Amino acid sequence: MPTQAPRTPGGIRCGLCAWECTLGEGERGYCGLRLARNGRLVHLAGTPEKGLLHWYRDPLPTNCVADWVCEGHYRRGDHNLAVFYGSCTFNCLFCQNWHYRELSPQESRLISAQELAEVANPRTFCVCFFGGDPSSQMPHALAAGRLLARKGVRICWETNGMMHPKLLDQAVQLSLETGGCIKFDLKAFDENLHIALTSASNRRTLENFRRAAARIPERPQPPLVVASTLLIPGYVDAEEVYRIAQFIAAIDPSIPYTLLAFAPHFMMADLPCTPSSQAREAVEAARAAGLVRIRVGNVFLLDMPPLLALST
Numbered sequence: 001m002p003t004q005a006p007r008t009p010g011g012i013r014c015g016l017c018a019w020e021c022t023l024g025e026g027e028r029g030y031c032g033l034r035l036a037r038n039g040r041l042v043h044l045a046g047t048p049e050k051g052l053l054h055w056y057r058d059p060l061p062t063n064c065v066a067d068w069v070c071e072g073h074y075r076r077g078d079h080n081l082a083v084f085y086g087s088c089t090f091n092c093l094f095c096q097n098w099h100y101r102e103l104s105p106q107e108s109r110l111i112s113a114q115e116l117a118e119v120a121n122p123r124t125f126c127v128c129f130f131g132g133d134p135s136s137q138m139p140h141a142l143a144a145g146r147l148l149a150r151k152g153v154r155i156c157w158e159t160n161g162m163m164h165p166k167l168l169d170q171a172v173q174l175s176l177e178t179g180g181c182i183k184f185d186l187k188a189f190d191e192n193l194h195i196a197l198t199s200a201s202n203r204r205t206l207e208n209f210r211r212a213a214a215r216i217p218e219r220p221q222p223p224l225v226v227a228s229t230l231l232i233p234g235y236v237d238a239e240e241v242y243r244i245a246q247f248i249a250a251i252d253p254s255i256p257y258t259l260l261a262f263a264p265h266f267m268m269a270d271l272p273c274t275p276s277s278q279a280r281e282a283v284e285a286a287r288a289a290g291l292v293r294i295r296v297g298n299v300f301l302l303d304m305p306p307l308l309a310l311s312t
Contacts, residue, residue: 001091001101003199005030012036016046017089017135017162018204031087031136033105045087046137050110051144052086052103053137060125065158065228065258066181068295070126072154078125081153083116085131085141089162091199092187093267094232100132113140117147124151126180130158138167145174154180160187160198161205168208176219183226184209188236189243197235206247213251228258228297231274231282238281242289249290256293257286261301276302 008024014034021029023036033052035042045052058080061073072080086103120127127148134141134157145155155174161184163171175182184205188194194202213225227248229241241259248255259282261274279296286294296302 001032001088001199002030012039012041014041016138016164016167018164018201019089019162031089033087033136044105045110046140048113048140048143050105050112051116051137051140052105052108053083053111053116053131053140054086054103055081055083055111055116055119057124058082058128063298064128064156065183065260065297066156066223066226066256068258069223069226069256069293070181071179071222072126075125078123081120081124081127081148083127083129083134083141083144085129085134085137087136088132088160089135089200090133090160090187093197094230094262094271095266096230096263097130097132098266113143113147116144117151120148120151120153124148124153126154126156128156128158133160133162134171135159135161135163138163138171142167142170142174145171149174149178152178154178156180156183158183158185160185160200161208162200163208165208165211168211172212172215172224175224176215179222181222181224181226182212183228184212186227186229186244186248188240189247190240193235193240197232209248210251213255216252216255223254223256225252226256226258228260229282230260230262231278232262232268233271233274233278237278238285241282242285245286245289245291245294253290253292255291256295257291258295258297259283259286261296261298263301263304273301273304 005019011022011024019030060075086100129141
């Protein structure tokens with residue numbers, strides 16, 4: 001991925017996410033899926049006709065960050081349609097799903113929204129669009145989501161929240177109508193720390209979080225908005241969690257907040273797993289900030305030796 005989004009004077013603007021790339025002839029956007037060619041914006045993937053992704057059936061209950069507040073937890077025998085998008089709008093040093101970088105729109109089989117929706121069967125309780133991130137392929141995800149909603153499937157999202165606000169509104173509407181949710185990965189609250197860890201500002205993420213949460217009164221249960229944060233040793237500590245939780249609590253203290261244990265991956269493979277002491281301090285900090293629904297996910301990683309974590 002590039003170190004910066006293209007900003008070529010007089011180029012073609014892409015407004016699908018917060019980067020708002022401006023592409024000169026032959027240039028690609030930050031996500032790698034948009035190209036300027038002959039004065040036009042060409043979509044290599046991410047349209048209803050072609051999505052760069054792979055999918056699988058994830059038996060319920062699953063390891064979803066919202067599992068503990070979702071009806072899917074009790075739907076044994078059903079499954080989640082897990083849709084892993086092969087692109088992203090962040091460049092996280094700690095990426096837990098860095099394998100999306102191995103997918104290419106030129107070398108991979110692209111899947112249309114129609115094809116994706118057709119894989120749902122009577123046991124498909126919900127779909128989760130994640131990755132990578134769906135923010136760089138929202139036209140595809142929204143088209144597939146609408147088709148799946150007609151089949152009675154709950155529509156859920158796991159995202160960094162970088163998409164255009166109007167695309168977010170459509171995603172939230174689908175979740176509202178179907179009983180699904182939108183899960184925001186809040187990586188850090190401090191903007192400088194966020195840029196250091198992900199290469200991107202978190203301004204759009206926080207704005208979109210507020211925007212989605214404003215619709216919670218339309219359907220208080222099951223939760224419409226869920227937040228999660230990865231506890232990176234030495235970077236995302238109790239103080240940072242307190243600031244994130246304070247931000248969430250000021251909007252709605254009942255928003256579920258999942259704290260996730262870190263495992264060494266990608267460019268941060270030299271770090272240890274999250275110690276249990278850090279997780280306890282983070283929970284206490286989130287509670288002190290005013291949140292009332294807090295959970296530590298993937299607890300099996302806490303205190304795990306790094307070499308063992310890398311093999312899981």
